[in-house]
Each structure stands twice: as C-alpha cells, then as structure tokens.
Amino acid sequence: MSTITLTVNGEPHRLEVPPMKRLLDVLREDLQLTGTKEGCGEGECGSCSVLLNGDLVNSCLVPVLQTEGATITTIEGVADLAGPGERLHPIQQCFLEHGGAQCGICTPGMILATHHLLEKYPQPDLSQIQEGLAGNLCRCTGYTRIFAAVQAAARMEGSK
Amino acid sequence: MPEFSPSEPLQTVGRSPLRKEGLAKVVGQAKYVDDLSLPGMWYGATVRSSVARGRIRSIEFGPDIPWHEFTIVTAADIPGENVIVHLAKDHPCLAATHVNHPDEPILLLAHPDRAILPAAVAAVRVQYEELPAVFTIDESEAPDAPAIWQDPAAPAKNTFKQYLMQCGDEASLDEIFASADFIVEGEYRTGAQEQLYIENNGIIAEFDREAGVKVQGAMQCPYYVVHALQLVFNLPAEKCRVIQTETGGAFGGKEDFPSVIASHAALLAMKAGRPVKICYDRAEDLAGTTKRHPSRSRHRTAVSRDGRLLGGTIEVALDGGAYLTLTSTVLSRATIHAPGPYHWPALRVVGKAMATNLPPHGAFRGFGAPQSIFGTERHMNKIARTIGLTPEELRRRNLLRVGDRTATGQLITDTVDMQQLLTRALQETNYHAKREEFARTNPGSTIKRGIGFATFFHGSGFTGSGERRLDSLVEIEITPEGQPCILVSSTEFGQGTNTILCQVAAEALQLPYAFVQIAQPDTARVPNSGPTVASRTAMIVGKLVERAAYSLRDTLLHSGLLPGDYTEQDFRTAALAYVAQHGPLKSSVRYQSPGDIFWDDQNYRGEAYPAYAWAVYVAEVAVDTTTYSATCTHFYALQEVGRVLHPVLAKGQIEGGVAQGIGYALYEKCVWQRGHMANNQMTNYIMPTSADLPPIEVAFEEVPSIHGPFGAKGIGELPMDGPAPAILNAIEEATGIECDEIPLLPEDLFARMAMPQENAR
Ligand code: FES
Ligand code: FES
Numbered sequence: 037m038s039t040i041t042l043t044v045n046g047e048p049h050r051l052e053v054p055p056m057k058r059l060l061d062v063l064r065e066d067l068q069l070t071g072t073k074e075g076c077g078e079g080e081c082g083s084c085s086v087l088l089n090g091d092l093v094n095s096c097l098v099p100v101l102q103t104e105g106a107t108i109t110t111i112e113g114v115a116d117l118a119g120p121g122e123r124l125h126p127i128q129q130c131f132l133e134h135g136g137a138q139c140g141i142c143t144p145g146m147i148l149a150t151h152h153l154l155e156k157y158p159q160p161d162l163s164q165i166q167e168g169l170a171g172n173l174c175r176c177t178g179y180t181r182i183f184a185a186v187q188a189a190a191r192m193e194g195s196k
Numbered sequence: 197m198p199e200f201s202p203s204e205p206l207q208t209v210g211r212s213p214l215r216k217e218g219l220a221k222v223v224g225q226a227k228y229v230d231d232l233s234l235p236g237m238w239y240g241a242t243v244r245s246s247v248a249r250g251r252i253r254s255i256e257f258g259p260d261i262p263w264h265e266f267t268i269v270t271a272a273d274i275p276g277e278n279v280i281v282h283l284a285k286d287h288p289c290l291a292a293t294h295v296n297h298p299d300e301p302i303l304l305l306a307h308p309d310r311a312i313l314p315a316a317v318a319a320v321r322v323q324y325e326e327l328p329a330v331f332t333i334d335e336s337e338a339p340d341a342p343a344i345w346q347d348p349a350a351p352a353k354n355t356f357k358q359y360l361m362q363c364g365d366e367a368s369l370d371e372i373f374a375s376a377d378f379i380v381e382g383e384y385r386t387g388a389q390e391q392l393y394i395e396n397n398g399i400i401a402e403f404d405r406e407a408g409v410k411v412q413g414a415m416q417c418p419y420y421v422v423h424a425l426q427l428v429f430n431l432p433a434e435k436c437r438v439i440q441t442e443t444g445g446a447f448g449g450k451e452d453f454p455s456v457i458a459s460h461a462a463l464l465a466m467k468a469g470r471p472v473k474i475c476y477d478r479a480e481d482l483a484g485t486t487k488r489h490p491s492r493s494r495h496r497t498a499v500s501r502d503g504r505l506l507g508g509t510i511e512v513a514l515d516g517g518a519y520l521t522l523t524s525t526v527l528s529r530a531t532i533h534a535p536g537p538y539h540w541p542a543l544r545v546v547g548k549a550m551a552t553n554l555p556p557h558g559a560f561r562g563f564g565a566p567q568s569i570f571g572t573e574r575h576m577n578k579i580a581r582t583i584g585l586t587p588e589e590l591r592r593r594n595l596l597r598v599g600d601r602t603a604t605g606q607l608i609t610d611t612v613d614m615q616q617l618l619t620r621a622l623q624e625t626n627y628h629a630k631r632e633e634f635a636r637t638n639p640g641s642t643i644k645r646g647i648g649f650a651t652f653f654h655g656s657g658f659t660g661s662g663e664r665r666l667d668s669l670v671e672i673e674i675t676p677e678g679q680p681c682i683l684v685s686s687t688e689f690g691q692g693t694n695t696i697l698c699q700v701a702a703e704a705l706q707l708p709y710a711f712v713q714i715a716q717p718d719t720a721r722v723p724n725s726g727p728t729v730a731s732r733t734a735m736i737v738g739k740l741v742e743r744a745a746y747s748l749r750d751t752l753l754h755s756g757l758l759p760g761d762y763t764e765q766d767f768r769t770a771a772l773a774y775v776a777q778h779g780p781l782k783s784s785v786r787y788q789s790p791g792d793i794f795w796d797d798q799n800y801r802g803e804a805y806p807a808y809a810w811a812v813y814v815a816e817v818a819v820d821t822t823t824y825s826a827t828c829t830h831f832y833a834l835q836e837v838g839r840v841l842h843p844v845l846a847k848g849q850i851e852g853g854v855a856q857g858i859g860y861a862l863y864e865k866c867v868w869q870r871g872h873m874a875n876n877q878m879t880n881y882i883m884p885t886s887a888d889l890p891p892i893e894v895a896f897e898e899v900p901s902i903h904g905p906f907g908a909k910g911i912g913e914l915p916m917d918g919p920a921p922a923i924l925n926a927i928e929e930a931t932g933i934e935c936d937e938i939p940l941l942p943e944d945l946f947a948r949m950a951m952p953q954e955n956a957r
Contacts, residue, residue, distance in 0.1 A: 064231075069224075070224075070227070070230075070231035071223070071224020071225065072224070073228070073394070073395070073444070074230070075394040075395070075396075075478065075878070076478045076877070076878040076879075077477055077478060078478070078877060078878065078879055080877075080878035080879050081394060081878055083394055110224070111223065111224030112223070112224050114223075114224075115223065124219075124222070124223070128222040128223060129222075131222050132214055132215070132218045132219060132222050133214065134844070135212075135215070135844040135845060135847070135848045137215070137218055137221045137222055138445075138690035138691070138692075138848055138852065139393070139394070139395070139443065139444045139445040139446075139689050139690030140217070140218075140220075140221030140222075140226050140442070140444065140690070141228065141393075141394045141395040141444025141445060142394050143221050143222055144224045147222065165886070166886045166887045167887055169885075169886040170885045170886050170887040171885075172886070173394060173878070173883060173885060174394070174886075175391075175392050175393060175394055175445050175447070175852070175856070175883065176445055176690045176848070176852045177848055177851060177852050177855075178848075178851035178852045178853075178854055178855030178856075178889060178892055179851075179855070179886040179889055180847075180848075180851040180891075180892050181844070181847070181848050181851065182886070183886075
C-alpha cells in the first residue's frame with residue numbers, strides 16, 4: 037500500500053492504495069466516481085479518459101502512483117469547469133442537444149476529449165475534431181452528431 | 197376515436213426533443229451495471245474450454261489458490277435444466293461432459309476480491325479428449341465431415357435449419373434457364389462481425405429461497421432472460437425478476453447472450469448466498485460472446501438481353517456456430533431478403549444454416565439481411581457488367597413497383613417509388629458526373645476513385661406470424677403525481693426507445709413531452725411488450741403505445757373529469773380525481789394483427805412483414821494501388837422509413853448504422869484459430885474511429901405508413917444493409933476488379949489484385 041495525495045474535481049484526497057492500482061479503478065472504486073467508464077482496459081477506446089494536470093489520459097493505463105500531487109478532472113467535475121455552480125458545461129449541453137450521446141457509455145470520455153480539444157483549438161476545423169477525438173471510440177453514433185456537438189460547443193464558447 | 201389524420205399538424209412527433217435519459221448520460225450519472233454495487237456482493241468469473249470440441253476428462257484445481265475462499269459452480273449445481281433456451285434446448289448452461297466450441301463455459305468461480313479471479317481461472321486445469329471439429333460452412337457440409345450437431349429433426353448432417361422459398365413453378369425455372377440469353381453465376385461471402393458495444397456484457401444476480409432469482413444488467417430483452425432463468429432454476433416466471441440497467445450499446449449483442457451470463461451469475465449467487473456480479477472484460481467478451489453469422493451466397497440467374505431478370509436460384513448458407521441459439525430466425529430473415537427489391541418471375545431460394553465448432557453466432561443489427569443483401573447487390577452489378585448495362589439501368593428494369601408481388605407473393609401496397617428514390621439519390625450525389633470524371637482521371641493515377649450504390653429494402657417487425665405469436669402487451673399508468681407513465685419491456689440502449697415512445701404518447705395524449713414518463717424495464721412492473729429487436733420498437737410497440745394513450749384519454753374524457761380542451765394541469769387534476777374515485781388507472785392494449793396479414797411458415801408464402809423500409813445508398817471510394825487500402829470518401833444514405841418520429845435520433849441511427857456497415861466492409865475482421873477468436877482485443881479488432889469515416893449524408897423520404905404510430909416504420913437495422921455492397925460496387929467501378937468477399941482489408945485487396953486478370957474478372 038502507498039499513500040497518494042491528489043485532487044479530483046477540486047477536492048483533495050489522501051488515499052491508501054496499492055501503488056500499481058489503475059487510476060480508473062481508484063476513481064471508480066475508492067472515490068465512487070463511476071462516470072469514468074472502462075471499455076477495453078488497454079488504452080484503445082478512450083471511455084476511461086480523464087484530464088490529468090490538464091492532459092487527456094486513458095485512466096486505465098495510469099498506475100495511481102503516477103498521480104501523486106496531480107489534479108484530475110472527471111466527467112463529474114466538467115460542469116464546474118464552466119464556472120462554480122454551473123449545472124452543465126456548454127459541451128455537455130451541446131452533446132445533449134445535438135444527439136452526441138446515444139447509449140452514453142463513450143460520452144464521459146468523449147466530453148473530456150472535447151474539452152481538451154477545445155483548449156487546444158478553440159475553433160477547430162473538421163479534421164482537427166476528427167483527429168482530436170480519434171482516441172475515443174463510439175460504436176453508436178458514427179461520430180457525425182458528435183462532430184456537430186463539438187462545433188456547436190466551440191461556437192457557444194467563442195461567443196461568450 | 198381521435199385517430200391521427202395526416203393533415204393535422206403534430207406537436208411532438210417529427211420534432212427533436214432532448215433524449216429522455218440524456219442529461220444523466222452527459223453528466224456521468226447514468227448507472228450502467230458495472231457502476232452498481234450491492235452490500236456483500238462478490239464477483240464471478242468463468243472457466244472456459246481451450247479446445248474446439250472434445251470430451252471433458254478431468255478438472256483439477258491447481259496449487260497456490262485458496263480454493264476454500266471461493267464459491268465454485270459446475271453443471272451439477274444447476275437446480276433445473278442444464279440449458280440456455282432460445283429456440284431449442286441444445287445449448288448447455290455449463291458444459292458437463294463435452295465441449296463444442298472454444299471458450300465454452302465449464303465452471304464458475306466467485307470471490308469477494310475481483311483482482312484474484314484471473315489467477316484462479318487460470319489455475320483450473322481441464323483435460324480433454326479432443327474430437328474432430330469443423331470451422332467453416334464448407335467444412336461442415338463436406339460429405340466426410342464429422343457429425344458435430346445432431347438432431348433427429350435436422351434436414352441433413354450438421355444442418356440446423358433449411359428453408360425453401362419459391363415463386364413461379366419449378367419446371368418453368370428449368371425452361372427459363374434453358375432458353376435465357378444470359379446465365380450469370382456468382383458466389384459471395386461475408387465474415388463474422390463483432391457488435392462491439394463499448395459496454396461489455398454484465399449482470400448482477402441475487403438469490404432468495406422465497407423470492408427466487410433477481411438479476412439486473414445490460415440487456416435488450418428482459419423477458420427472454422426470465423424465460424431462460426425459469427428453466428435453469430425450475431422456477432415460475434414470477435420468481436424470476438429481471439431488470440434492465442442503463443445499457444451501453446447492444447446492436448443485437450445483448451439480445452440472446454444475457455440469458456447465459458444472467459444464468460451464470462444467478463447460479464453463483466444461489467450457491468454463495470450473496471449477490472454476485474459478473475462483468476466481462478473486453479477479451480472475454482470478444483472471445484466468448486456472439487457475433488454476426490458468416491455467410492456464403494450463391495446466385496445463378498437467367499437474364500434477358502434487355503436486362504430483365506427471368507428467373508434464378510439463390511442459396512444462402514450461414515455459419516451458426518456450435519449451438520442453434522437464434523440461428524433459424526436469422527436464416528429466415530436472410531432468406532426473405534435475398535431476392536432484394538426486385539421483381540422475379542420465377543425464383544428458388546434455399547436458406548441453410550450449418551453448425552460449426554465456433555462460439556454460437558447470434559443477433560446483430562440486420563439479423564441475416566446484411567449478409568444476403570451483400571450477395572444480391574454485388575450480383576446485380578455482376579449481371580449488369582455481364583450483359584453490358586450500367587448498374588443503374590439493370591436495377592431500373594427490375595425494381596419492384598406498387599402492385600408487384602415480392603418473392604413470397606406479398607403485394608406491394610406501400611406507395612413507395614423506388615425509381616424515384618434512385619433518381620433522387622443519384623442526382624444528390626452527382627453520380628453520373630462523378631462516374632464520368634473518375635473514368636477520365638483514374639487511368640493516369642495510382643489512386644483509383646469510384647462511385648457505387650445499393651438498392652434494398654428491410655422488413656420491419658418480426659417475420660411472418662412472429663408478431664402474432666409475441667402477443668405484445670403495453671400499458672400506460674397514472675403515477676401518484678398524476679402523470680402518464682409508459683410501461684413496456686422495450687429497452688433503451690442508445691437507439692432512443694425512451695424518447696420516441698414518450699413522444700408518441702405525448703402526441704396522442706396532447707400533452708407536453710416532458711410530462712410523459714417511461715418506467716425502467718423491470719419484469720416485476722412492466723408487461724411483456726416483446727423483445728427490443730427487429731426494428732419493431734417504433735412501429736409495433738409505438739403503435740401499441742399510441743393506442744394505449746388514446747384509450748387512457750378516452751377513459752378520462754368519458755368520465756367527465758377531463759374537459760375536451762385541456763392543459764397539462766387539467767390532465768393531472770382529472771387523472772388524480774379519477775384515481776381517487778375509481779382506484780389505480782392503467783390502460784392496457786394488446787397487439788392486434790392487421791386483418792389482411794397472412795403468412796404460411798411452411799412454404800414461405802404471404803406477407804413476410806407488415807411494412808418495409810426502402811433505401812438507396814451511394815458510396816464513393818478511393819483505392820490506393822500502392823498501399824492497397826480502400827477508403828470510403830463519401831457516403832450518402834437515402835431512405836423511406838415512413839414518418840420520421842425524431843429527426844435527430846433518426847439521423848443518428850442511420851449514421852451509426854452506416855459506420856458499422858463501413859466497418860463490416862473494410863475494417864472488421866475476426867481472426868479464427870481453431871474456432872477461437874485470436875484477435876480478441878480492441879487493439880487488433882479494428883472498428884472505425886472518427887478519423888476513418890467519411891462525411892455521412894442522410895436523407896429521408898417520408899410516406900406515412902398505416903402500420904406504425906403517426907405513420908412511422910422501422911429504422912434501426914436498415915442502415916446496416918447497404919454500406920458493404922455499395923462500397924464494394926464502388927471499388928469495382930474504381931479498379932475494374934470484382935471483390936466478392938468482406939471484410940476487404942488491404943491484405944485481401946492485395947491478394948485480389950495480384951491474381952491474374954482473367955481470374956480477377
Ligand atoms: S478503458 Fe481505457 S482506453 Fe479503453
Ligand atoms: S454513444 Fe454509444 S458508444 Fe458512443
């Protein structure tokens with residue numbers, strides 16, 4: 037067991053966990069943040085995506101020992117990124133309105149990947165969106181509605 | 197009764213309100229099975245066979261595992277029948293003496309610590325006496341093949357099922373072939389395809405001596421699971437309670453399989469005396485669960501000089517895997533869709549499903565139709581090429597029109613005009629200009645471009661008398677808050693069941709969409725509205741919801757409590773007053789078969805489906821002749837699906853299906869090693885990413901149908917049918933090479949292009 041201190045969605049935590057435990061399992065089991073999903077456990081699907089110090093990572097590939105002192109955002113903390121007390125982040129609103137979520141299992145990861153993409157390219161063109169989300173698999177949508185949601189979110193944030 | 201008339205403007209139907217459960221999904225609060233935990237819950241795992249076929253000689257428990265901490269279940273622990281029932285009882289819940297495919301469940305383990313289970317599974321050593329096995333349709337039907345599946349009722353060795361569908365008489369078919377200008381023959385093959393829902397299969401089970409079995413998890417058809425549990429536990433239906441949790445994609449992959457994993461979890465729960473969760477990881481889900489049936493279609497067609505289909509024979513063979521599961525119904529749909537949307541004066545279709553020592557193949561969006569339509573639409577191009585017509589002209593001369601009869605003898609009464617659909621699709625894709633342009637530019641280029649299309653239809657609802665047998669029941673009840681709540685066993689797994697059924701009820705009740713609720717499917721609460729499959733939810737269940745809503749409204753109107761012109765508040769007040777005076781208010785309606793539907797299951801004659809969705813799909817491709825990669829660069833999907841209930845969801849269904857169809861054609865290959873899926877990882881079973889897909893354009897033609905609510909027909913499976921043949925037709929246009937087998941990966945295209953040209957024709 038190791039002691040790990042980290043901040044998740046703005047809340048500090050001090051955990052006693054096996055050092056090689058996957059960040060994904062720490063989030064889901066130790067912190068009950070089950071919004072982060074497991075689709076493959078091997079870094080292919082991106083449904084376990086979270087922000088780790090602002091970078092997009094597959095939490096199934098990150099041993100928790102690497103997160104000592106880190107700041108992590110999961111889907112449960114995304115609305116807060118829009119401002120304190122916000123119920124929905126514009127990205128979430130746009131996924132909802134444009135049909136970007138069907139079964140919803142890829143959605144948390146997709147929304148975090150979108151957040152990361154829009155930080156990098158506030159007004160991405162289609163190929164930047166396609167590349168930016170290529171690490172997040174969605175079997176339901178064929179991605180078209182997701183692209184529409186991302187573009188709408190970019191417009192919404194751009195007009196703020 | 198205030199039935200819908202097409203001229204009335206609609207309030208909710210045809211608009212795109214927010215998905216009912218959408219908010220929970222975008223904030224990460226939606227609870228899928230693996231997000232749930234019960235007090236004292238243990239975790240389950242499955243020991244599976246490592247050989248394709250054999251007799252189990254011994255089972256040993258290896259050292260270094262504290263076995264006393266585990267609950268261990270074998271076939272001997274099953275209180276009822278050792279069977280997973282679908283259409284027959286050939287499929288054991290746990291292998292007892294023999295295994296018939298790799299990764300077949302033999303033994304179950306449960307332990308409080310999830311992390312220790314993989315080592316324990318690996319430490320169970322099973323010894324086998326191996327028996328000869330077969331792995332393909334061709335091997336299974338060979339005269340000297342070992343008999344791997346036997347049933348006194350089977351039509352032939354290793355044959356699960358055989359259908360014969362005929363129109364025109366047999367003798368005339370011989371004459372037609374003898375005198376035809378052209379006879380065109382072809383063979384077409386499709387591979388297995390994984391559904392690849394992003395949420396793996398998972399179930400949590402509880403067992404109580406008094407209350408019976410309770411399971412919850414990812415699934416499409418709660419009442420299928422009830423039926424399976426009844427046999428395994430020898431319990432009445434009311435003691436087998438099944439609840440669907442939020443389900444992360446299904447596509448057919450959670451139609452029949454949940455009966456297996458639910459039975460396993462429940463057996464462990466019974467023996468352990470505590471709740472048990474089994475959630476597969478990706479490798480186990482890929483290796484151990486069902487896939488789309490591989491197929492082989494053989495066509496022989498008599499054609500006149502002017503391009504009319506005179507007669508033909510089609511043989512569609514499916515690889516069913518080791519047990520029957522749903523194979524005969526998949527075969528039925530494959531057989532009926534094999535003739536395509538064409539007029540055949542005489543035709544004989546033979547459908548047959550063969551047993552192999554692969555894990556059983558099962559339901560996957562399209563359910564046999566994508567396989568046979570692939571063969572038919574490639575064959576139409578071959579006929580066109582052989583007799584010197586364009587693919588367009590050949591189809592124009594043979595497409596079904598209103599007043600024609602299909603190969604089952606069904607009269608086409610839908611007012612759909614396939615000629616006009618084809619004209620519109622080719623215009624909107626600039627087909628003719630592109631075809632000319634590519635013919636001009638391809639010769640000087642290493643990148644060969646092409647445009648191709650497929651014309652097809654897909655039957656909505658269960659085949660033939662299936663809907664009558666299902667006898668679905670739908671209810672709408674008034675909640676304690678005075679709101680209508682839909683009670684159905686139809687499940688949401690991304691396609692939009694919750695949303696469209698609430699839209700239909702809201703429209704019929706003339707209430708706001710947000711006011712209408714839908715219950716979580718829990719067999720202790722909802723009636724059996726049938727399985728969520730076969731593109732039947734919008735059309736069949738939707739129609740029942742519409743009727744139940746009208747009947748609820750009539751009850752309130754006739755009671756005098758509801759004024760003729762009412763608001764949401766009036767409705768609530770009236771509904772609560774009604775409940776106070778008369779007790780609980782619930783309206784129930786049962787399926788009524790449209791009077792004119794007749795189906796002969798023996799001879800495959802009659803109305804195969806109440807309604808068809810019609811479509812023309814156009815694909816553009818670029819084939820790189822140096823890397824042998826074929827890419828779809830643009831996709832266009834035009835369909836007539838009756839009234840579109842929710843445009844955003846409907847487009848999402850088509851786009852998602854097209855993406856799966858593109859994967860089916862160009863990316864997704866199951867690599868089999870003696871029946872075991874060797875590439876059982878997302879790293880090497882490749883589905884399209886956002887960077888791989890072309891722009892997908894979706895267009896609808898809306899001709900309201902009398903069969904569905906407010907004119908809707910089925911939509912979910914249709915988009916799976918067209919992409920593969922459209923893409924391979926485009927590749928033929930681009931390269932002049934006929935590729936008749938999918939998936940077509942670069943190595944396959946290389947092999948095809950390396951063939952001497954005369955063979956390549
Ligand atoms: S679960 Fe982490 S990438 Fe798939
Ligand atoms: S919405 Fe189902 S996987 Fe993306």
